[in-house]
Amino acid sequence: MNKGIILKILSEYAYVLFEENLYECKATGKIRHSNKKPTTGDYVEFEIIDQDNFKGSLTNILERKNELYRPRISNIDQVVIITSLKDPVLNTYTLNKYLFFVESLGIKPVLAFTKVDLANTKDIEVERAKEYKKLGYETYLINNMIDTDKEWVSFLKSLESKTSVFTGQTGAGKSTTLNHIIPNLFEKTQEISKALNRGKHTTTKNELFIYKDALIGDTPGFSSFEYKEIEAEEIALSIEFFKNTSCKFNNCLHINNTPGCGVIKSVSEGTFPEFIYNDYVKVQSEIEEQSKRRKY
Numbered sequence: 001m002n003k004g005i006i007l008k009i010l011s012e013y014a015y016v017l018f019e020e021n022l023y024e025c026k027a028t029g030k031i032r033h034s035n036k037k038p039t040t041g042d043y044v045e046f047e048i049i050d051q052d053n054f055k056g057s058l059t060n061i062l063e064r065k066n067e068l069y070r071p072r073i074s075n076i077d078q079v080v081i082i083t084s085l086k087d088p089v090l091n092t093y094t095l096n097k098y099l100f101f102v103e104s105l106g107i108k109p110v111l112a113f114t115k116v117d118l119a120n121t122k123d124i125e126v127e128r129a130k131e132y133k134k135l136g137y138e139t140y141l142i143n144n145m146i147d148t149d150k151e152w153v154s155f156l157k158s159l160e161s162k163t164s165v166f167t168g169q170t171g172a173g174k175s176t177t178l179n180h181i182i183p184n185l186f187e188k189t190q191e192i193s194k195a196l197n198r199g200k201h202t203t204t205k206n207e208l209f210i211y212k213d214a215l216i217g218d219t220p221g222f223s224s225f226e227y228k229e230i231e232a233e234e235i236a237l238s239i240e241f242f243k244n245t246s247c248k249f250n251n252c253l254h255i256n257n258t259p260g261c262g263v264i265k266s267v268s269e270g271t272f273p274e275f276i277y278n279d280y281v282k283v284q285s286e287i288e289e290q291s292k293r294r295k296y
Contacts, residue, residue: 001045001059005075006038007215008207014038014058016046017210023048025056036061040206040217041074041163066107071206073165073217078108080159082168082177083129085141086118090125094169096279099137104230104238110164111139112155114173131273135241144173144180156181163208165217178218182211232287239280241272255281 004018016023025046027038038044038061045060064074079102083095095111102109113129120126126141133139140155147153159181168174179185208215227235236242236253241263248260257264266272 006042023054023056025058027058039072077162078110080110080166082172082174084115084172085125086115093279104234113141116141116143159214163215167219
């Protein structure tokens with residue numbers, strides 16, 4: 001049995017990468033009648049039914065290590081969050097909201113701050129970006145207009161041999177960054193989609209692109225989103241800094257100035273940035289409001 005990975009799904013067809021070729025596959029009855037629906041990033045077993053025209057039949061979906069639902073992509077190694085320092089100015093709440101969400105899924109976040117050429121080294125936006133690095137997050141301040149930029153070179157190395165999903169607030173420079181990594185990416189994508197569609201299929205937004213020995217997924221730009229089916233405790237227990245901070249209480253949400261809370265103590269002592277903590281409190285408040293709405 002052949003094993004490959006789904007790079008793209010168009011209508012009822014899954015496009016499976018196998019030995020540098022892309023096979024157009026339909027799911028067998030066994031898969032169609034199961035609760036598992038093929039998604040981009042799935043490792044699958046399939047049979048080749050037409051080698052000349054690269055057509056096959058999906059026979060099995062292998063177990064997923066994780067899954068992102070916005071959009072649906074599975075088996076992700078890391079989520080790259082693209083955030084601009086300027087134009088638009090750094091929006092820490094949107095960044096932190098997505099950062100906490102990614103951590104709650106158990107997926108590694110990578111932070112890439114763009115448009116460093118528009119900022120000065122002493123700007124508050126630059127200082128805040130550097131705070132994430134101090135906390136242990138893999139962080140890059142990139143100028144993707146200069147190929148020799150050391151941060152840009154290091155950022156590219158961080159993508160090697162991994163499946164990465166890119167996301168970011170609208171206007172943050174995600175498309176520019178992706179086009180610099182894979183030149184003319186979106187023009188090529190449109191051409192491939194037209195060829196595969198043959199005028200009768202709809203292209204979805206969840207697609208993986210080949211970059212050297214790695215895969216890169218793109219997601220639509222976002223400005224806001226809601227946490228769904230995630231409890232307040234999950235967020236509190238997922239943030240890496242919080243997990244490594246001694247707290248008196250096992251199920252502490254680290255809010256309301258709880259005496260003995262190690263996180264609140266870290267904020268007061270300046271070990272944990274206050275601006276990130278304030279965003280965290282705001283996220284917890286939002287989750288509480290959503291929980292109330294669901295009850296009524």
